[in-house]
Amino acid sequence: MKILLLLAWRQLVRQRLQSALTLLGIALGVAVVVAVDLANESSSRALERTLDALTGTATHHIVGPPRGFDEALYLRLRLQGVRASAPVVEGFIRIGGETWRLLGIDPLAESRFRPQVESTDEGALRRLMVEPGSVLAPPRGARHADAEGRMVAEAGGRTEVLRLAGTYRSNAGIDDLLLADIATAQTLLDRVGRLDRIDLQLSASQVEEVAAMLPPGLHVEEAEARRGHTEQLARAFQINLRAMSLLALLVGAFLVYNTVAFGVIRHRELLGTLRAVGATPHQVVMLVMGQALLMGTLGTVLGVLGGLVLGDVLLALVTRTINDLYFVLSVREVTVAPGSLLLGGGMGVAVTLLAAGIPAREAARVAPLTVQRRSHLERRTGRGALIGAVVGAPLILIGLLLPQLAERSLLAGFVALGLIMIGAGALVPLLVAGIGAIGSRVVRGVLGRRAVRGLSAGLSRSGIAVAALAIAVSATVGVTVMVDSFRVSVADWLEAILVGDVYVAPPGTVSSRVDGTLDPSVVERFRALPGVAAVRGTRRVEVMAESGPVSLLAVEAVSHTRDRFTLLAGEPESAWQAFRAGEAVFASEPLAFHRRIEPGDRIELMTDRGMREFPVAAIYRDYGSEAGVVAMGMSIYRQLWDDPDHSSLVLYAAPGVPTDTLLANARAAAAELSQTLEVRSNEAIRSVSLAIFDRTFTVTRVLRLLTVLVAAVGIFGALSAMQIERAREHALLRSLGVTPGGLFLLVGLETALLGLVAGLVAIPLGVVTAEVLIDVINRRAFGWSMDLVVPPAVPLEALTLAVGSALAAGIYPAWRMARTPPALALREE
Amino acid sequence: MTAMQGRKRVGARWCLPGFLLALAVLAGCGAPEPPSDSGVNVAEALGQAEAEGFARATDPRRFRFPADHGPHPAFRNEWWYLTGNLEGTGGRRFGFQVTFFRIGLSAEPVESPSAWAANAVWMAHFALTDAHGKRFHAFERFARDAVGLAGAQAEPLAVWLEEWRLTGTEDGLPWRLEMAEEGIGLNLSLEPQKPPVLQGDAGLSQKSAEPGNASYYYSIPRLAARGTVTSNGETIPVTGLAWLDREWSTSALGPDQVGWDWFALQFDDGSDLMLYRLRRRDGATDPHSAGSFITPEGGKRALAAGDFELEPVEMWESPRGGRYPVAWRLRLPALGLELVIRPLLRDQELELTVRYWEGAVDVHGTRGGRPVQGRGYVELTGYAE
Secondary structure (H helix, E strand, C coil): CHHHHHHHHHHHHHCHHHHHHHHHHHHHHHHHHHHHHHHHHHHHHHHHHHHHHHHCCCCEEEECCCCCEECHHHHHHHHCCCCCEEEEEEEEEEECCEEEEEEEECHHHHCCCCCCEEECCCCHHHHHHHCCCEEEECHHHHCCCCCCCEEEEEECCEEEEEEEEEEEEECCCCCCEEEEEHHHHHHHCCCCCEECEEEECCCHHHHHHHHHCCCCCCEEEEHHHHHHHHHHHHHHHHHHHHHHHHHHHHHHHHHHHHHHHHHHHHCHHHHHHHHHCCCCHHHHHHHHHHHHHHHHHHHHHHHHHHHHHHHHHHHHHHHHHHHHHCCCCCCCCCCCCHHHHHHHHHHHHHHHHHHHHHHHHHHHHCCHHHHHCHHHHHHHHHHHHHHHHHHHHHHHHHHHHHHHHCCCCHHHHHHHHHHHHHHHHHHHHHHHHHHHHHHHHHCCCHHHHHHHHHHHHCHHHHHHHHHHHHHHHHHHHHHHHHHHHHHHHHHHHHHHHCCCCEEEECCCCCCCCCCCCECHHHHHHHHCCCCEEEEEEEEEEEEEECCEEEEEEEECCCCCHHHHCCEEECCHHHHHHHHHCCCCEEEEHHHHHHCCCCCCCEEEEEECCEEEEEEEEEEECCCCCCCCEEEEEHHHHHHHCCCCCECEEEEEECCCCCHHHHHHHHHHHHHCCCCCCEEEEHHHHHHHHHHHHHHHCHHHHHHHHHHHHHHHHHHHHHHHHHHHHCHHHHHHHHHCCCCHHHHHHHHHHHHHHHHHHHHHHHHHHHHHHHHHHHHHHHHHHHCCCCCCCCCCHHHHHHHHHHHHHHHHHHHHHHHHHHHCCHHHHHHCC | CCHHHHHHHECCCCCCCHHHHHHHHHHCCCCCCCCCCCCCCCCCCCCCCCCCCCCCCCCCCCCCCCHHHCCCCCCCEEEEEEEEEEEEHHHCEEEEEEEEEEEECCCCCCCCCCCCCCCEEEEEEEEEEECCCCEEEEEEEEEECCCCCEEEECCCCEEEECCEEEEEECCEEEEEEEEEECCEEEEEEEEECCCCEECCECCEEECCCCCCCEEEEEEEEEEEEEEEEEECCEEEEEEEEEEEEEEEECCCCCCEEEEEEEEEEEECCCCEEEEEEEEECCCCECCCCEEEEECCCCCEEEEEHHHCEEEEEEEEECCCCEEEEEEEEEEEHHHCEEEEEEECCCCCEEECCCEEEEEEEEEEEEECCEEEEEEEEEEEECCEC
């Protein structure tokens, strides 16, 4: 056995290039899986920590209208004995270019609510209370303060100077909150006289009692429900990331399988010899498995290390996307989750062993002499290709049917995607054989025929390599088509909604969200602006629906507004009439999807007059919020909510007034106001929105790149091994008079053919993947529909990518083949 | 003299109660344990407001009532301290302690458009001793001096923290004291039986030799109390006698005291006695210990540290740590008084952000050879471990 191990080791060392490539392949596959998992884990933990800090030990919250409610309620509750209660004013401010969540609290009411945070500075609390504008910051936030402890902050469009009262430390890892006394928070966040919520600790029996004390428009909400809602938002995004990592895992697994299996096949003569000299089948299996285990372990360790580094990069991208879309969150370091390392590591070792196990068993089972014979192997592989097809076709079928069976399940979508890919991969060897068989009849010319025949003749080697390449390329195609389709749909949608010329809003703290307010006087100011034909105000707030918070968009129902809504369901004429009359609302597509709303259904919303029911007249397209939006006319909003403010204004240029002139006028007007406002043209908004869109998919792009890289490394490994393997055959050709150039051409042609087959398989497979990503995964994760758009360049790109990476991988072996003197190659026999 | 002042007396820094806990721990003020729910704020030192800007008690002043029953926000600290012994039907005995502390955070008002801005916070303690049921309950609250959560005013008198309150009527008297928490309640009308007694030098109670290290201090040693006590689900009509201590100051004291023993006793012959002994680190009695004897007519005789002898006769081991002398022998040779003081319950320790013992007591003894008895309250600080 010792000899066997020594043999295995020597073999690895002798074939340095092969070994290195196998290692690299395993390591890359593992690294991608580990990195995505770490980034996901770290961001969810940070989200959880922040939610913990925000929720504290509260069991319930009293929440109300968008701009908060009268602070007098708090005293009333306290006097009526609801003593486990704490007032909260919450919002966002910007310091040093970073958005911070500001939590305004009453320190004296807090002790039982937020035990995770405590200040270490003596007297910090007193300063917090008696020095207006003072805040408690985590150490990293304290860096923004000057020597006197002053920090410049932007709050609600105003510039304020804050004072650092002290730093806090948190045993729960919270470092993205600023704490302030409630008086400071009310002032900074423009909430004087109002509270955003009251945190409560209630037993089940007290809930009704407290609810009965509340004025209309306010209600008691379970802390878990509120929290769950936020987590759910980020989860959809994380699931998509995980899908990408699973794709990487799939490709990585194919690759590992390919390299390892190929290595075993390559050494079948050695194995045969060993059997011939008396090694038992068991010993042979042990030899192969031991070698695989060694490679698998080494590659996995490298992969885990690489994953840690890569995870850091991905985390930054993931966090940025979460901040863009969902929630202000800071994640500064990767939380090393043992689960992530185990997942990646386990995958690496397991797939390696699986990949080695099947050929090893086969090699061990065959009679010593047969195993050395190539023709037998290829025959067996030919049968394998048939089996692959028999297994693969039903897999694809199940994959296509599954999403229909499990109608709303996101998991089913992923499983379907996996099945389709694996099924297609299994079909590839037969396809290669078929193309080889047909090709050899059609193609003329010695080299051409040889090259085509080489395809099916070397099926044991080429089959899996082509399958891996095809899957990698199809994943790339699928993701590209999905992202492009998405982008086209978003651009169309932006085109439709950006009907005004100039947009005015307070600077947003979360880029995709407007959460500031414009007071009515500001509106008047812009209405009087020269060159303005019309001013339309919109109000975007969060209100409670029976099934949790929902965004509400109130728009002035003037004639332009109509173009703003692309109706997907509902009878346009009557829907629009009902909307304008204030008799009905529209639901955005994600809302309709998540809450199963159809035109004609009713949605209940908490108004300042209590719960009200609204008929839903139509479903409209909206990529702005995946949580969903209810749109209603401004007049009905003003009737039911005591909120005279606007979130943003749309200015329409008078006939003959260029947008630039209006923009300049509006900017000049905004500069005179005390509130900082962002005044932008519709073009600027469009480009900013698309920039955020692109940023969101940066992480996808990075993963896509990694997937192709993994596949290319695999192809390179497989092809170079294959060509080295065929040294004797090629030497024979040389000795028969084929020139080195001719041989180079032959090998190149063979390789290109492999790439071509992979590319041809990848195009339809990629489009199907895109279709699944769009219609199943995205729809189920976000509720968005979009039209499949296959850019004309995609098929060409797929072929180029497949042939290109195959050629790139084939050049070195081809060159080596051409260079080797035939005698030397023959002598190796 | 109160628990709070006692705490102030010890340690290099002032030991302010409640959320100043961390400081109190550092200063060894009875070494209270951090409460288990210490959170973002309560466990944190609020820090001591600078004395600068606050008024100091340097000279005797003219007291005016009822105005002086109300707040004196120019001073950093102030309290309303009520204790009393009550009796229900069938001789069922109760004791109560209610304290409202105002703690100034800044001498200046806080400039803010928000109604929540406050330059003072309030802490209140409420303890009830149920001698018959052998139960002792103690509660604590904090609130800021804003949005109506807590505050004080003179006319009509109102001192409150949420729904805990001491209020006067439009005509002034009687006062009403309403306290309730977790099924324990107190609802009393309080009618002074004697005029206010100005403690120390005409109300200026000097705490050390340094000028300004003093407080303004008066007591109403005898208030007739009538109302109800709620305990154990029962509401019981009660009558009895209460004692009011009022003190305000901006003082800072020396580091050598570790705690003190305070006594407020009401005798059945109509006379009353207040005295306190400050204990120094070395166990000796601080020379600034003092007291006063009030005749049934309200006349006051000042007592100095040398006028009385105190000797513990029973020690009680707190399950929370520390040994308290809960029964005493007290001799006042100049008054011919020899007394034994015994608690209604041994365990009348308040386990709050600062731990101390404050409890109802019975007094038996002789005055000039003739038997005398009474009831009262004793406060023991600096014993908790």
